[in-house]
Amino acid sequence: MCVVLLQTATSQHTSATITQLPKEEVNHPYQYVDREAMPTSPAYEQIAPNFFTKQVNIASNGDNIIGDAANEPSLAVDPTNPDRIVVGWRQFDDVTSDFRQAGYGYSTNGGYDWRFPGVLNPGVFRSDPVLDFDNQGNFYYNSLQGNFECDVFSIKDGGVVWGDPVPANGGDKQWMRIDRTGGPSAGHNYSYWNNSFTTCMGAFTRSTDDAESFESCVAIPSNPFWGTLAVDADANLYLTGRTASEAIVVIKSITAKDPNVPVSFSSTIAVDLDGTLNVAEPINPQGLLGQAWVDVDVSVGPGRDNVYVLASVKRNSSGDPADVMFAKSTDGGATFSAPIRINTDVGTDAFQWFGTMSVAPNGRIDAVWLDTRDAPAGTFNSVLYYSFSEDQGDTWSPNTPISESFDPRIGYPVQQKMGDYFDMKSDDNFAHIAWCGTFTGGQDVYYTKVSPDGTLGVSAAEFYGTAFTVAPNPVTNQASIRFSAFGSVETSVVVHDILGRKVITLLHREVKGPQEITWNLTSSQGQRINSGIYFITIINGSRKETKKVIVK
Numbered sequence: 001m002c003v004v005l006l007q008t009a010t011s012q013h014t015s016a017t018i019t020q021l022p023k024e025e026v027n028h029p030y031q032y033v034d035r036e037a038m039p040t041s042p043a044y045e046q047i048a049p050n051f052f053t054k055q056v057n058i059a060s061n062g063d064n065i066i067g068d069a070a071n072e073p074s075l076a077v078d079p080t081n082p083d084r085i086v087v088g089w090r091q092f093d094d095v096t097s098d099f100r101q102a103g104y105g106y107s108t109n110g111g112y113d114w115r116f117p118g119v120l121n122p123g124v125f126r127s128d129p130v131l132d133f134d135n136q137g138n139f140y141y142n143s144l145q146g147n148f149e150c151d152v153f154s155i156k157d158g159g160v161v162w163g164d165p166v167p168a169n170g171g172d173k174q175w176m177r178i179d180r181t182g183g184p185s186a187g188h189n190y191s192y193w194n195n196s197f198t199t200c201m202g203a204f205t206r207s208t209d210d211a212e213s214f215e216s217c218v219a220i221p222s223n224p225f226w227g228t229l230a231v232d233a234d235a236n237l238y239l240t241g242r243t244a245s246e247a248i249v250v251i252k253s254i255t256a257k258d259p260n261v262p263v264s265f266s267s268t269i270a271v272d273l274d275g276t277l278n279v280a281e282p283i284n285p286q287g288l289l290g291q292a293w294v295d296v297d298v299s300v301g302p303g304r305d306n307v308y309v310l311a312s313v314k315r316n317s318s319g320d321p322a323d324v325m326f327a328k329s330t331d332g333g334a335t336f337s338a339p340i341r342i343n344t345d346v347g348t349d350a351f352q353w354f355g356t357m358s359v360a361p362n363g364r365i366d367a368v369w370l371d372t373r374d375a376p377a378g379t380f381n382s383v384l385y386y387s388f389s390e391d392q393g394d395t396w397s398p399n400t401p402i403s404e405s406f407d408p409r410i411g412y413p414v415q416q417k418m419g420d421y422f423d424m425k426s427d428d429n430f431a432h433i434a435w436c437g438t439f440t441g442g443q444d445v446y447y448t449k450v451s452p453d454g455t456l457g458v459s460a461a462e463f464y465g466t467a468f469t470v471a472p473n474p475v476t477n478q479a480s481i482r483f484s485a486f487g488s489v490e491t492s493v494v495v496h497d498i499l500g501r502k503v504i505t506l507l508h509r510e511v512k513g514p515q516e517i518t519w520n521l522t523s524s525q526g527q528r529i530n531s532g533i534y535f536i537t538i539i540n541g542s543r544k545e546t547k548k549v550i551v552k
Contacts, residue, residue, distance in 0.1 A: 024127035024172055026099070026146040028414070032123070033093035035059065039066045041500030042535040042546040044439040044446070047468075051386075051402045051450040056087050056105040056114045056434075062544070066500055069095045069411055069443040070103055072419030073434035074130045079180065080137035082427060083110040086155075087434045088129035088141050089445045091119050092413035100413070102126035102143045102153075103445075106160060111432070111447045120153055120162060128174060131423075134187045135180040140211055142168065142176040148197045150174055152189065152211045168214045169205040171198030173420070175291075177229035177237075181298075185235045185257035189214075192239055194225035204239075208259035215263075222268040224249055226277050226420075227292040232305050238333055240294035240309055243268075246276040248292055250309060252333045271336045273325040275313030281321060283351050283372070283380045283408065287417030289314070289322045290354040290369075299363035303392035307333045310342070310367060312355035320348040324355035324369045328393050342387055344399050345373040351380065356433070360426035364452060365389040367396075368424055368433055374405070381405045384435060388452045402450060403437065404548070411442035418443060439548055441498045441533060468538055474550035481506070481517040481536060489541035493517055495549075498533045506536075521551060 040063035043055040057070040069092040078084035084107070091103025102120040107113060120126065120143065128144040141153040141162065150170025153162040171193035179188040189207040202217030203225075220239070227241025235257035240250045252266045278289045290312035297303040307329040312322045324342040329335060343352040355369040367389075370382040384403035387396045408418050422435040433448040468483040485491050493507035504524040506517050519536075521529055529551060537546040 024144055024146070026125045028097040028099045030099050030123045030125070031094065031097065033068075035065055035068065035093065035118075038068065039500050040064060041066055041440060041498065042496055042537045044437075044444065044548065045546060046404065047545065048402070051448055052111075053403065053446050053448040054111060054114055055440075056116065056445045056447050057089065057091070057103060058105075058114060058116050063500070064440045064444065066440075066442070067095060068093050069413035070445040071413075071417075071436045071443045072128065072421060073436060073445045074423040075425060075432060075434035075447070076131040076133040076139050077425045077427065077432050078133055078137045078139070079135055079427075084108055084137070085111050085432065085447065086131055086139050086141075087445060087447055088131045089434075090127050090129065090419065095411065095413045095442065098414035099125060100127050102129055102141070104129075104141065105445075107447070111449050114447065117160070121165070128172070130174065130176040130191075132176055132178040133180075134178045134210070135182055136187070138210070140176065140178060140189060142170070142174060142191055144170060144172065144174060148172055148199050150191070150193075152176075152207075152214075154211050156210070166211055166213065168207070168211070169198075169200050169217050171195065171200075171203065173226055173291075175228045177231060179231045179235055179257065181231060181233060181235045183235055185259070188257065188259075190229055190231075190237055190256060192220060192229065195220070195223045196225065204263065206256060206263060218263050221251060221265055222249055224251065226288060228294055230295045230307070232296040232307070233298040234305070236332070238294050238296065238307055240271070240292045242277040242292060248273050248276060248309070248311065248313070250294060250307065250329070250333050250336070269333055269336070271309045271327050273309070273311055273313050273327060273339045274317050275315040275323070275325060277311060278314040278322070281351070283353060284418055285416040288420040289351070290356070291421045293355070293357040295357055295359040295365075297359055297363045297392070299361060301363045303363045305332060306330055306392055308357065308359060308365060308393060309336065310355055310357035312353045312369060315348070318348045320350075322351040322353045324352045324367060326357075326367070326393055340393065342367050342396055342399075343369065343371065343373075343385070345371070350375070351382075352385075353382075354422050354435075356422045356424045358424045358426040358431065360428050362428045363390070363392070364426065364428075365393055366424060366426045366431040366450075366452070368402075368422065368431070368435070370408070371399075371401075379407065380409055382408050384433075384437075384448070386431070386450055388431070397452070402448060404439065406437045406439050408438060411438045413443065468545050468547060470536055470547050470549055474552045475521065476552045478518055478520045479549060481519060482515065483538055483540075484514050485511045485540050491515075491541070492537075492539045494537050494539070495519070496535045496537065498535075503529060503534065
């Protein structure tokens with residue numbers, strides 16, 4: 001018999017608000033959609049000296065698919081081959097239906113090019129994707145079904161074909177982490193979930209046989225939810241989350257690494273972030289402001305075994321709707337420091353939401369979040385920001401915008417939210433980010449690679465051969481399009497509207513070197529175009545780059 005266990009919450013929100021709004025359940029029936037037959041428009045991408053962004057949920061020809069949606073992404077980067085990256089997300093084939101499936105895409109060249117082969121289990125309701133990898137380069141994809149049970153898919157041969165799903169207990173808002181210590185517990189697969197919606201008596205499970213099977217569920221003290229897990233250099237396990245009383249906590253297990261003894265947890269340690277995780281704010285009406293993140297320094301430097309916690313919280317002291325707050329422990333999670341605010345904007349009105357953290361093997365701490373500090377009045381327009389720390393979180397680099405602004409409240413796939421989380425993984429050279437935006441007019445998933453030292457080792461001109469700019473933007477009368485053509489090859493400059501329809505071809509011939517084209521905002525028929533969003537695409541030989549232009 002399937003028993004769904006419900007948790008009673010005592011807080012400023014009702015229990016229904018806390019547990020129901022983010023809940024993943026089947027509302028609409030599955031209807032087959034041929035993605036390759038759907039209309040397309042140019043995919044979105046952005047290139048800068050210290051980061052680049054590429055759209056992941058794309059058609060086979062590399063274009064954006066009009067009419068679908070993708071959100072709530074997670075990613076994994078192969079530690080044995082960092083060029084091999086996988087992103088998973090909630091795939092909505094049609095925005096008029098909230099039926100979701102387990103979407104995924106992969107890159108084999110460090111995120112520069114992506115393939116979206118389809119979904120795992122076509123026609124099966126799946127949500128809340130969480131991806132991770134072990135230290136042998138095997139990938140794992142944890143996926144929530146509509147009955148609040150989870151499966152784990154894996155790729156263990158270094159290829160691109162997923163194995164059959166393995167039942168993994170689970171529940172709503174699950175998170176997963178793989179032990180990559182290299183010791184006897186390497187490969188242990190841990191996950192925990194919201195005890196409010198599960199089919200088992202507990203909220204935690206592990207696998208000690210490379211996700212071939214999972215143990216019975218185990219209860220967690222204080223029943224935390226909306227959080228993540230981490231493993232330290234000695235293979236001790238940490239998890240964080242929010243409790244029903246609004247506390248953010250860290251709970252530790254020193255037995256999870258031993259396959260011969262049952263998993264047990266230490267006492268609950270409260271972490272002061274001067275706020276709590278929140279839900280149902282107008283910026284993400286049916287979703288979270290973000291989940292709680294825990295990670296551990298596994299370097300050989302001065303921060304080794306430090307435990308870090310970060311989250312976007314609604315502040316207690318200032319009433320700010322969402323700040324990115326950080327705290328650390330230098331004693332194995334027994335005590336935590338006073339909170340530090342990572343975002344440095346002035347005032348208490350802006351949302352810094354979907355705060356996300358990861359720690360690189362060398363001890364660098366990376367943080368990203370969405371930020372409304374520069375949003376026009378009356379909007380929630382958001383920009384992805386990045387900051388990092390190289391001194392164990394004592395000081396942070398300047399808040400740096402790494403995206404254009406976008407409206408997060410468009411493209412809803414019936415559900416009025418952009419998901420509940422982003423994901424990030426860090427290595428010694430880069431931060432790898434999976435996130436969601438609406439640059440093409442709908443919800444899409446993006447991969448961004450950031451170089452903390454300020455250079456990817458390749459400029460936009462070297463990467464694409466185009467050094468592409470459009471000014472002014474927004475434009476009211478005419479736009480100047482400048483780029484440098486790589487080599488002496490046939491080059492096209494084409495304008496499309498938001499529905500993917502070609503408006504005009506501005507150039508189609510062989511060119512070389514610096515180029516400048518003036519567009520007077522007319523179509524191929526010589527008529528002045530309407531106000532709205534347009535895309536200018538340069539195809540320079542085998543290279544392609546697109547920029548969004550707003551016409552007023």
